[in-house]
Amino acid sequence: MERDLSPAEFQRFHDLIYKLAGIHYPTEKLALLSNRIRRRLRDTKVATYDAYLAMIQSTTQSTEQAAFLDSITTNETYFFRCQRHWDFFKQWAQQRAANPGTRREGFRIWSAAASSGAEAFTITIILHQILGPNFGGMPVEVLGTDLSTQILEEARAGLYRPYAVAQTPPEVVKKYFTKTKTDELLFDRQLAKAVTFQRHNLMEPLPGNRQFDFVFVRNVMIYFDVPSKERVMKNAFQVTKPGGFLIVGESESLMNVNQPFQYCKPSIFQKPDPTASKIKA
Numbered sequence: 708m709e710r711d712l713s714p715a716e717f718q719r720f721h722d723l724i725y726k727l728a729g730i731h732y733p734t735e736k737l738a739l740l741s742n743r744i745r746r747r748l749r750d751t752k753v754a755t756y757d758a759y760l761a762m763i764q765s766t767t768q769s770t771e772q773a774a775f776l777d778s779i780t781t782n783e784t785y786f787f788r789c790q791r792h793w794d795f796f797k798q799w800a801q802q803r804a805a806n807p808g809t810r811r812e813g814f815r816i817w818s819a820a821a822s823s824g825a826e827a828f829t830i831t832i833i834l835h836q837i838l839g840p841n842f843g844g845m846p847v848e849v850l851g852t853d854l855s856t857q858i859l860e861e862a863r864a865g866l867y868r869p870y871a872v873a874q875t876p877p878e879v880v881k882k883y884f885t886k887t888k889t890d891e892l893l894f895d896r897q898l899a900k901a902v903t904f905q906r907h908n909l910m911e912p913l914p915g916n917r918q919f920d921f922v923f924v925r926n927v928m929i930y931f932d933v934p935s936k937e938r939v940m941k942n943a944f945q946v947t948k949p950g951g952f953l954i955v956g957e958s959e960s961l962m963n964v965n966q967p968f969q970y971c972k973p974s975i976f977q978k979p980d981p982t983a984s985k986i987k988a
């Protein structure tokens with residue numbers, strides 16, 4: 708297929724992507740989306756856009772549907788992305804670790820839209836720096852989720868190109884990574900055990916009864932329109948502990964988004980804690 712999607716074909720793919728992932732592809736991205744789909748047409752040897760659309764619509768959980776979603780998502784990520792967020796997280800973790808009353812609660816963190824795992828592993832590095840070997844015996848559970856099955860495989864492998872650690876202090880790279888023969892960096896296998904990776908679509912509630920102290924939903928809502936952002940916020944709120952925090956990407960505005968978190972600082976939000984306010988009153 709040589710040509711880009713026609714406006715009508717673009718609309719059909721747009722609607723399916725929106726239905727499956729909540730992602731809104733603006734018309735300016737017609738050429739980008741066409742390129743991405745063309746690659747899938749080549750790989751699957753399907754001749755036309757409409758035939759490919761029929762193929763990925765045919766069964767809800769088809770392998771090709773997963774490959775299609777992998778191909779239309781943007782997975783850029785790196786360790787210690789947005790230092791301001793990590794300073795905030797570190798301060799919170801230090802306070803919790805220093806307080807005998809809260810220490811035993813441990814640390815439960817969700818890296819939603821985790822991509823290849825740099826965010827989830829940054830969390831474990833910071834907690835390891837604060838708590839020491841074996842996290843000082845405290846329970847540490849980090850959940851990394853993403854829509855893309857392919858990127859989750861990369862996260863589980865924990866192998867990174869030097870670009871991913873360009874914002875990481877060299878002594879941290881030295882301590883937590885091993886250089887491979889191909890100049891890639893393998894993240895510490897022991898620390899990686901604190902992280903579980905699992906597929907999850909942010910448009911759906913997180914299954915199970917898990918509750919988190921911190922939820923990171925960064926650099927994914929730029930692809931969502933207001934109704935999709937509202938779904939994500941509602942789902943994140945349900946699994947955030949009262950008093951827990953939500954962190955969104957620096958450039959992601961929640962203005963005009965009807966959502967239940969309280970604003971703390973730019974891109975940092977908190978779930979109100981009714982018990983805390985009762986004590987203060």
Ligand SMILES: C[S@@+](CC[C@H](N)C(=O)[O-])C[C@H]1O[C@@H](n2cnc3c(N)ncnc32)[C@H](O)[C@@H]1O
Pocket residue numbers: 727728729730780781782783784785788819820821822823826852853854855858907908909910924925926927956
């Ligand atoms: C740009 S990366 C952000 C990674 C990381 N949070 C960060 O800030 O560095 C966006 C990720 O969101 C994922 N994603 C897109 N739509 C999603 C959805 N509906 N549910 C879950 N993940 C989604 C993509 O697969 C991609 O890995």
